[in-house]
Amino acid sequence: MENPEAKTLGVGMVGYAFMGAAHSQGWRTVGSVFDLPARPAMSAVCGRDADAVRAAADRHGWAAAETDWRALIARDDVQVVDVCTPGDSHAEIAIAALEAGKHVLCEKPLANSVAEAEAMVEAARRARERGQVAMVGFNYRRAPAIAYARRMVADGRIGVLRHVRVAYLQDWIVDPDFPLVWRLRREYAGSGALGDLGSHIVDLAQHLAGERLIGVSALTETFIRERPLPAGAVAGLGGAGAGGAARGPVTVDDAALFTGRFGSGAVASFEASRFAAGRKNSLRIELNGDRGSLAFDLERLNELSFHDHTEPAADSGFRRILVTEPEHPYLEAWWPPGHALGYEHTFVHQARDMVFAIADGTGPEPSFEDGLQVQRVLAAVEESAEKSCVYTPVPV
Amino acid sequence: MENPEAKTLGVGMVGYAFMGAAHSQGWRTVGSVFDLPARPAMSAVCGRDADAVRAAADRHGWAAAETDWRALIARDDVQVVDVCTPGDSHAEIAIAALEAGKHVLCEKPLANSVAEAEAMVEAARRARERGQVAMVGFNYRRAPAIAYARRMVADGRIGVLRHVRVAYLQDWIVDPDFPLVWRLRREYAGSGALGDLGSHIVDLAQHLAGERLIGVSALTETFIRERPLPAGAVAGLGGAGAGGAARGPVTVDDAALFTGRFGSGAVASFEASRFAAGRKNSLRIELNGDRGSLAFDLERLNELSFHDHTEPAADSGFRRILVTEPEHPYLEAWWPPGHALGYEHTFVHQARDMVFAIADGTGPEPSFEDGLQVQRVLAAVEESAEKSCVYTPVPV
Amino acid sequence: MENPEAKTLGVGMVGYAFMGAAHSQGWRTVGSVFDLPARPAMSAVCGRDADAVRAAADRHGWAAAETDWRALIARDDVQVVDVCTPGDSHAEIAIAALEAGKHVLCEKPLANSVAEAEAMVEAARRARERGQVAMVGFNYRRAPAIAYARRMVADGRIGVLRHVRVAYLQDWIVDPDFPLVWRLRREYAGSGALGDLGSHIVDLAQHLAGERLIGVSALTETFIRERPLPAGAVAGLGGAGAGGAARGPVTVDDAALFTGRFGSGAVASFEASRFAAGRKNSLRIELNGDRGSLAFDLERLNELSFHDHTEPAADSGFRRILVTEPEHPYLEAWWPPGHALGYEHTFVHQARDMVFAIADGTGPEPSFEDGLQVQRVLAAVEESAEKSCVYTPVPV
């Protein structure tokens, strides 16, 4: 039942592309599904193109549109700033919002560099003292199967951890004639598969393990070194004339493979690639402990695979738990058992957890500190890859 | 992009329980995802309990609340009546709405009897002449994998159909002490697994096959003949005293198994049960033709399994198509490849198709005639089950 | 360790085609894998073509070759007669062997008619009084996963049985130009998919359930009514001239679908087809009880799927037991855990169980009585199919 006295929480979102659409779904839906301590109001969305942002506001249900993110932050009806822009503007917007007294939800990866991330953490630390909340959007933590896996690990169901193995595989640039989009250029994207996919799996591995990587050894590869410039490409990339014949250099990794060690002695393997033909958005993770194992596949996100190693061998095996029971995280609010959730539900859950964190005044997870630590792992990966794979500690 | 000149289409919904929540999700989301010829407005919701319906309106985003469905139908801001009540009131509400000039979306099964369904079809026929639309809510047709399977069958990809086999299995009443809820009593529910689950699979089988069953042979069973009366049970069920010891008779089927024939010569097998321990909401369907086969499992609703029998045997096999590509039905409007949809998306798609049907003035599928025909199949199933399984033709 | 004092048990096999090759593998291998109370000796094989049977003897390791099955039965070095001929000669050979004092292993189905099967049972009964053993070759009972499933059912792991559903699907005659081989003619094969595949699944369903079907309702279909006569076809089939244009009538079923009831109140569904494109040898069986469920797929014969319904719903699900542990039936004698067995191992296990049955003097399972009962079910299926699917009791 709706709480008639629930206060309103005004949200302002910066950016309205893929992530903006997903976050809008989250904010629009959350109040209809969950009993919340405060009712989110979709106050305003911000983008540079006035017509486009107005259309996006209409489409996604935002009450107002802004073209200057500083104006959005300044609005009185905005208490939460949701940052959905590309990584190179995260730090500036998030820090400004925090300093303006707003709560901040920032898309992953937290920033394009460790230095930026450190500044964001410092801003969040100061803001926390003022009762503000800052969260980074590693949304996969909010898939119910992942949340339940985390609970099982915390409850000791897999015992002492030995192995984590995780791969995040896509295939959208297998074709060598796929154009040189901004995601394939370091100056815009920071890195390639590593930052985009690798940040997710580093966060998930650490979140599920309940501990942090202390060092990594890595290898990265760029299989296609030059690609056609996209239509309307900037001149600086090679002076593309009318034709599509002009090509420019790919300056990010196509794939990153790395191994790592946890402080507890467990070991981990990671693979992130955009060249795994047939794997569209395949994120598989497995944890092996001395009392059991867990496995998850994002392509079947309502399922969790669990092996209970304390059972007699003749009766044991990986069981497929359909994570749709009311006892499972987030599920009590949804449909009856056996009714599947999808990708975007992770954003509804993220919105829910953000609202509760604000109401409770507790720091939500993943915090900006968590986001910074993932950046440090990625930086260590890049350093190792540059230094012939040598084992590289992750700074604490 | 949003069409600023799109006219508004006011929706009024009767009922706000499980199905009402799902339909609300559909109406609330559809305009943010799809480009529509008209913008649905959630005008009013109706229920008997004033406080509860008001709370439901707030929660799900309906502008107004009504306690009398006749008042809802009479509202000027309602052009579409969405009937989400139990089956015993479908006919009365839907016919009244059609006669009042409203478009109607009616939950499945269309009615609790063939006679009611026939009256609804007649009302829909007259309404169609006035440009009104009537659709029955077999939402699983709108799972993208099902819609794509239908397209493949229509394109001849499986050739001449030989077999359809389908089972819809649940397990929520395995426990003999599960109480005698209304769904287990014929006077309220009409039938048991047959009407609830069987109607879905009969519709899906015929929809995918592209043809209709001409006869069936059936067996039904009620495993647990008596169950505890629920707390607060009506006296008529046996004068339950204070204790929970009182039990009443289960008057519907727990499971229904039937076979059938299509006009083309293909054969089909069906099974609907609430006693399949471990199967939460498992709807599996397979079609075999002389050029290929298709298989689908609702628990993995983003996947479609296809075997191309025209390929060399050494290279062929069931392939798992992840139905998340922009070329797949409904998918262009959603997320990038590999990002899963869930159960409730079928209601978003249903809302989309209803809006287009109204705008186009074309009869939507499944029509009330389709709903009536499913009722006739179910009636033939019940008749066969009463007559020692004898093959029973389905009236045309 | 080998028992040096183990006595020898001479085996004589009639027939050396597909089944003969499989049985030969069984007899050749069993003594190297299992500790046996008697050592099987491959004394003689019998076939009508002297050259061919001599070659088969050499190839498969039989010491001698015979061209007259009566001569084979009469041999002093034959104590066990293994009948691998087509069904129309089972009764004559098996009865003669039993009357000659030999133990008999007879391929399934036991016979082509109930009357023949009854005569065989009578012969086996008399032979049993003389200490002889008679077994019918439903080899799938000896897949370790099936044997373990049977043990779990017997141990009460799935509780009170509610459902059995089983399908045996193949696709080798999907092409309408596949020739009219003997298996498609009633005079030779008795029936089509029903006898060939249906006999297996009726036996498995009853074996796993631990009880017998009491009645069935059935539908059979022949999709392709005429087929090209094979090269060298007998004139009687239509006077085929030189060309391949001549066609003859298919006189057996292509597919059989039936439902059934067990005495306990459980219900069952069966499907046997040779028209399921892409399903090569797919035998899937599932049992649902009130304490759990079991599922098996012959294409993954080292795996058993088990759902324990007594566990909390949030932690339960179908687990995939890899049936390769030493505690599993037959497995102690084989490889370490995780090393797969194949189809032919069922024949090694069958040979093992036959040897032990002879040594123990106990009637082996499945007995000729079991084989007769399966014939009675199949006869009831055919009767029901002829009588508009009407429910037809299985004679006790």
Added chain:
Amino acid sequence: MENPEAKTLGVGMVGYAFMGAAHSQGWRTVGSVFDLPARPAMSAVCGRDADAVRAAADRHGWAAAETDWRALIARDDVQVVDVCTPGDSHAEIAIAALEAGKHVLCEKPLANSVAEAEAMVEAARRARERGQVAMVGFNYRRAPAIAYARRMVADGRIGVLRHVRVAYLQDWIVDPDFPLVWRLRREYAGSGALGDLGSHIVDLAQHLAGERLIGVSALTETFIRERPLPAGAVAGLGGAGAGGAARGPVTVDDAALFTGRFGSGAVASFEASRFAAGRKNSLRIELNGDRGSLAFDLERLNELSFHDHTEPAADSGFRRILVTEPEHPYLEAWWPPGHALGYEHTFVHQARDMVFAIADGTGPEPSFEDGLQVQRVLAAVEESAEKSCVYTPVPV
């Protein structure tokens, strides 16, 4: 049909434990299944314990038993020496056999050191000039699905290779109280999971890729550093008294994780572990190219998963090829489509290929050179692991 003029090929086997039993199955069965240019005769088996080897000979069908491998090599009725002993005696036996003019089949890994392997290669080179054959027993190459995958790669079905990822996971020493058996001591086993499991996956990865690794980066771990001495352990391990309390150091790796580069630019990831709870004998390998992908799982060894990336995205996906068609490698000789083979069939196929190699006078694959190269990869892995994971070239 058997070729009556086929000459006999006498086989002598050294060792009769797990591998000896598997090889025996291969030699015993091969002639009954395949048409061979020469008929293998199981002449003699060799082991140190006279009684035990005699029993093994009886059980597995070897005509004679020897207790001195030099005597076995010297026998006139032995033309092929099959070396199934632990790795530390491979070099001595294999070289002696080659120098005595015998063909040699040697179990994997070829040797415990690169130096030994080099000496074996040199002996094999000299023997080849005399027409002798030397093969190393990487039996998994002979799983039909692997052989077919190799053919597909060679035919260009996956195009330019980008990724190989492979893991071989077991769980038999998860329990910290599992005793300190010889496999966990470097002086006997050479290495742990790396040599035992890693050798298989390095061979498979290179075999399927059709090219060799040029460098690796590796991390190894021993999770349990001390284990209980087994009953009857040698005194040198710590002077175990009567009790089971004495423990000794584990001196091999429990797990090895490594990445690698192929000369073509493709990258690979490897993981071998005995600590993956619930994974009994799980060997999974996937290859991604720019035209397609292949995946295989040893626990489902009759299946091959193939994605054809040249098909339209909407219709493509990983297909499950059941590798049981007569067109598949080795399958024509076996059962009809859909009938599964098992682990030991790889040894039957190995025996077949060895016989053909001898008859044809061509060097079989994998050759001793192939075995040496795998040893060099493993040595580079160990070197990298000792040097902080630094990228370590594999000597050519």
